[in-house]
Amino acid sequence: MAAPIKLHPLAIIIILLSFTVQAFSESESKAPGQCRSESVGGCHDKAEALKLKVIAIFTILVTSMIGVCLPLFSRSVQALQPDRDLFVLVKAFASGVILATGYMHVLPDSFDDLRSECLPEKPWRKFPFSTFVAMLAAVLTLMVDSVALSYYKKRYAKAAVVGDGEKAKNGTIELGDVGHGHVMSPHVHSITEEVTQLLRHRVVAQVLELGIVVHSVVIGLSMGASGNSCTIRPLVIAICFHQLFEGMGLGGCILQAEYGTKMKAILVFFFSITTPFGIALGMGLSNVYTDNSPSALIVEGLLNAASAGLLNYMALVDLLASDFMGPKLQGSLKLQMWACSAVLLGAGGMSLMAKWA
Template sequence: MATTQTLFELIISVFFILISIFTSQVVSVVPEQCSLESSDCVDKSKALPLKIIDIASILVTSMIGVSSPLLTRSIPVLGPDRSLFVIVKAFAAGIILATGFMHVLPDSFDMLSSSCLPEKPWHKFPFSGFVAMFSAIGTLMVDSIATSLYSQRNRGGGGVIPENSEVVVEGGDEEEEVGGGHDGAAVKEGSQGTQLLRCRVVAMVLELRVIVHSIVIGLALGASNNTCTIKPLVAALCFHQMFEGMGLGGCILQAEYKLMKKAVMAFFFAVTTPFGIALGMALSNSYRENSPSSLITVGLLNAASAGLLIYMALVDLLAADFMGPKLQASIHLQIKSYVAVLLGAGLMSLMAKWA
């Protein structure tokens, strides 16, 4: 997986270089009305304990969300091959989809259309939609190329996996030989092997996207001293992190990684938002939410995150499951899953009223 990880790192590096180019062109003089928060709700001493509560509660709910699919595998009714697992995963996908459409993308539009930014170019072009669109296309490119590279790596090179042929895939961090009978080896045939490889790529891509998005959310929350904003965000973020974690945990479970890799991926998901909050608290003296550089950087990051989340929810989670053999074989299960998607998306959309 080293080639895929290098590709991810290269794309992220290019992304942040582009952001630095944008932000370096921002006017350095901040209008007075944009540089200071003036509200009865702004109180640094009262905001500090709320942020500490946020860190603890979000950490706990994130751990519960991402770990629940992994820990309940031994319970037959909650296994990845059972209908209940598919329905819960659909509910979590609805949460992720609504997060992109109803929370992250609108925030990006608000930031990049702020009166604190110069008229040109920020008010003359819809940068949020533009970046989100290309972010989704970029995710498709990474998804497709990563799947090809990962498939070739596990086959030792060559072309497309032929039907009904054996393929050796990882049983964790080390490859096992066909017929070796070692514990943890995942030897699949034909489409089953391809599907497992696909699940692993989806799990890693979704993990990376969610981590970037979570750090941005945490940074903005940690840097804010507005208690009226922080209080409703506690419930909203806990709800969001728990069910987004369930979606990611389901993908990690289907990827059939070894215990250590599952634990590492779950750990990084759980700690990223609390880490972002702590980082925002450390930078709160120098970070100004309404400064042009902050608005542009966070606005572009939010737009990119929205495109990533929307793509992952629609393509890698919903379309993959709904067009897969399990749901295609049962109209009743499809209907239940659609209800779960609408319920998850609806509840997360409702949270936009407070967050």
């Protein structure tokens, strides 16, 4: 039996931090004089900024946990179960938030970083690296999506035929690792559409978590290293809003993937802890961090661009297109209209947050 796909967010975080820490440590020697630090007006108050960052760590942690856990406990509420209309509308709203996060927050940040005056004009302002990297990230996500699903479909189908660790029961083989009550005949060489969809939900949940982890590290580091209280204050509110509804979108994917308790806990933990951990690390690096240094700008800009491409692909293809082209919404024009409204409401609300953060 093939084990489910294992995403190791800790390894991803370590890799990201190795690049960012190196960039921050090099910033003092590489930053041009005019690009070395933030403005030091009335908003540059380290004591006030520290207080806000400590509040942000706990507030964002709690908000993230609430957002991602809400769908996981929805089985106890009849109206919020995955086959109900309300669940579809909530997921559509959260998908709109994820879409706007990529287009309205993460990608513009990448443009700001990679087109900064602190970077050499060639090549950074002569070529649109942000959109190029975002495009490559979207194509790579498509490839991972397709190859992973194909690979695990073949492995599960093979396991069903040869009885690799499976339990025969009344002439069928139960795929206990795939979900609740999903069975198939040992004489077929392909798995059912229901099981295929379940495997796809698992791929989607883990790839989406990857994209969220990447941009959450960057957001947390930037906030943690900032000493500008006027910037941090609205950013805390915006990130809380973002984490709540992005968490609901991820939680809905985790719920549909029908993971066991251990895997659910791992995904919830890393989603909830990544941004607060990034803030804490940024606070520790604040003495060596220069937000406009070439190294920091390049690392953050490329990571933001890659994350934007991944999030935009996931929101449009794996979340919205999958639901809107599925039988439930296709069978009800009224529900489609409500779902469209939910998407626009989520995307609009998150877009409005770009005014402050």
